[in-house]
Amino acid sequence: KAGVTQTPRYLIKTRGQQVTLSCSPISGHRSVSWYQQTPGQGLQFLFEYFSETQRNKGNFPGRFSGRQFSNSRSEMNVSTLELGDSALYLCASSRSGTGGGEQYFGPGTRLTVT
Amino acid sequence: QKEVEQNSGPLSVPEGAIASLNCTYSDRGSQSFFWYRQYSGKSPELIMSIYSNGDKEDGRFTAQLNKASQYVSLLIRDSQPSDSATYLCAVVMNSGGYQKVTFGIGTKLQVIP
Numbered sequence: 001k002a003g004v005t006q007t008p009r010y011l012i013k014t015r016g017q018q019v020t021l022s023c024s025p026i027s028g029h030r031s032v033s034w035y036q037q038t039p040g041q042g043l044q045f046l047f048e049y050f051s052e053t054q055r056n057k058g059n060f061p062g063r064f065s066g067r068q069f070s071n072s073r074s075e076m077n078v079s080t081l082e083l084g085d086s087a088l089y090l091c092a093s094s095r096s097g098t099g100g101g102e103q104y105f106g107p108g109t110r111l112t113v114t
Numbered sequence: 115q116k117e118v119e120q121n122s123g124p125l126s127v128p129e130g131a132i133a134s135l136n137c138t139y140s141d142r143g144s145q146s147f148f149w150y151r152q153y154s155g156k157s158p159e160l161i162m163s164i165y166s167n168g169d170k171e172d173g174r175f176t177a178q179l180n181k182a183s184q185y186v187s188l189l190i191r192d193s194q195p196s197d198s199a200t201y202l203c204a205v206v207m208n209s210g211g212y213q214k215v216t217f218g219i220g221t222k223l224q225v226i227p
Binding site: 035096098102 | 145146148150156157158159160163202204206207209210212213214215216217218219220
């Protein structure tokens, strides 16, 4: 079974620009969660989607948004990029319908903001 | 108090020794716990899940859970240099009617040959 895929793998953007990241979950998984990982903060939860609905959201500004499509693929968008948004963005999929199951991570998108 | 606490390390152990990684959590109602391994430059990989008090063994790995003490640990027996990685503790917590997975900052393990 194919794993979680994320595109693009690497991205360099300039402050003020916006970016869209994509995630395709494992087949049959309907829950997709997004995390930001930085060396000092560890894995920070951004949001979780299930059946096209956002069920949970972390403590990030409104510049961070996401959506999920009917095929469970998900995108996250960051508008008006800041230097501090440079991080590894990870997507994880789960079979769980409650948000608390085993999660399987994609390879991540490394975003650098200059 | 952080929701999931881990010592960031590094924890250094000699090859062949037992590595003990610890994690405490704040939500007394948590029922599901996971350990992930993350190699440098890679994404986290699920290695163990535990749901009941006591020990759960899988090969060289043993997860231990004590809900009364809000404590979960991971033991790695016969540690190998290939075990050198960051180990993330993850705890499922109730959030707004649903559940979400909260991660600790991770403990960096170094196995010295």
